[in-house]
Amino acid sequence: MKKKANTDVLRFVRPNILNLRPYEAKEIPCGVKLDANESPYPEKLSARTLKSIETNRYPDPQAEALRKAYAQKNLPAKIRGIEWLLHGNGSDELIFNLVCVFGGPVIYPVPTFSMYGKIAAALGQRVVEVPLQSGFDIDDSALLSAAKKQKGGIIFLSSPNNPTGNSFSAQKILRVIEESGCVVVVDEAYQPFSARKSFMSCLGKYPNLAILRTLSKVGLAALRVGFLIAEPGLVAQVNKVRLPFNVNSFSQAIAVDSISRASGLRKHIRGIVSERKRLHRELSGIKGVTAYPSDANFILFKVPDPERVYKEALRNGVLIRNLCEAVEGCLRVTVGSGKENEKFIRAIKRTLE
Numbered sequence: 156m157k158k159k160a161n162t163d164v165l166r167f168v169r170p171n172i173l174n175l176r177p178y179e180a181k182e183i184p185c186g187v188k189l190d191a192n193e194s195p196y197p198e199k200l201s202a203r204t205l206k207s208i209e210t211n212r213y214p215d216p217q218a219e220a221l222r223k224a225y226a227q228k229n230l231p232a233k234i235r236g237i238e239w240l241l242h243g244n245g246s247d248e249l250i251f252n253l254v255c256v257f258g259g260p261v262i263y264p265v266p267t268f269s270m271y272g273k274i275a276a277a278l279g280q281r282v283v284e285v286p287l288q289s290g291f292d293i294d295d296s297a298l299l300s301a302a303k304k305q306k307g308g309i310i311f312l313s314s315p316n317n318p319t320g321n322s323f324s325a326q327k328i329l330r331v332i333e334e335s336g337c338v339v340v341v342d343e344a345y346q347p348f349s350a351r352k353s354f355m356s357c358l359g360k361y362p363n364l365a366i367l368r369t370l371s372k373v374g375l376a377a378l379r380v381g382f383l384i385a386e387p388g389l390v391a392q393v394n395k396v397r398l399p400f401n402v403n404s405f406s407q408a409i410a411v412d413s414i415s416r417a418s419g420l421r422k423h424i425r426g427i428v429s430e431r432k433r434l435h436r437e438l439s440g441i442k443g444v445t446a447y448p449s450d451a452n453f454i455l456f457k458v459p460d461p462e463r464v465y466k467e468a469l470r471n472g473v474l475i476r477n478l479c480e481a482v483e484g485c486l487r488v489t490v491g492s493g494k495e496n497e498k499f500i501r502a503i504k505r506t507l508e
């Protein structure tokens with residue numbers, strides 16, 4: 156009798172993938188969505204822009220108009236050429252491309268954005284996690300000794316950091332760029348909400364520095380548009396692994412439109428920063444709550460019974476993020492509109508007071 160072939164698909168899966176857990180991005184029904192660091196303000200869509208899109212044609216593979224518009228409005232004058240800029244389907248895709256090109260070990264502080272580790276694992280690269288110091292700043296000496304021990308690789312520094320909300324010390328970041336011998340990616344996803352200086356001004360001086368930016372936090376998350384900004388030589392290498400047509404025509408056109416009318420985006424950012432101050436003050440005034448300082452569009456806070464606070468907020472229609480696995484006793488709330496923040500504060504007070 157013929158032996159039946161073993162068709163169990165798990166046999167064929169690479170071991171590093173078998174152990175992976177998918178990124179948790181569940182759609183949980185709620186009235187007020189404050190879990191994903193999105194902007195509460197949608198951008199207006201222009202009918203003329205939508206009409207200009209030819210649905211039968213592929214998007215511009217080089218996204219030239221998009222890169223030009225972004226460079227014009229966001230890059231320092233000395234690096235305004237689009238050869239300093241690469242477009243991604245969100246900055247997630249660029250993280251994937253960076254690890255694909257430079258390989259591991261992938262070094263990052265923890266807690267931080269979980270995709271650095273997930274992408275490294277998906278690509279079969281070794282990961283080195285270096286705990287943040289108390290106060291959530293990076294331990295530059297520990298990062299440097301990890302880099303030296305591993306001989307090269309890539310370091311990701313999210314500053315401001317997700318989920319802690321603080322910016323890392325600029326001097327420590329500079330030391331890591333100067334002394335690590337690695338490609339250092341400063342992920343500035345939340346920089347638009349920070350009063351600190353961007354690392355963009357260091358480009359041109361450090362060929363191993365790469366900066367990530369995204370439109371997802373400033374009202375355009377639906378588009379999936381992110382940017383890598385680095386020396387043209389580094390950009391050219393990462394461009395080799397970029398999939399063709401990675402940013403679709405709708406996203407390119409709508410993003411160009413919004414970026415060109417940057418005043419709308421800036422107004423919303425100012426609104427979120429001022430709401431953040433109010434939200435921080437109110438949260439800090441609630442008994443039992445420790446709200447950590449934030450340079451981003453979210454606030455990390457500690458409560459005595461986080462599971463209960465999370466569930467009660469949801470029962471009251473407010474979805475926040477439970478971060479207990481990453482930071483003990485902590486929850487994270489995105490800064491929403493004034494009304495959304497009030498609903499959130501009411502829900503927390505109802506549970507804790």
Ligand code: PMP
Pocket residue numbers: 192244245246247248268313316317342344368369370371379380381
């Ligand atoms: N970097 C950080 C630090 C983030 O928090 C996020 C989103 N949560 C990203 C990158 C990914 O952003 P995008 O939507 O552009 O993929």
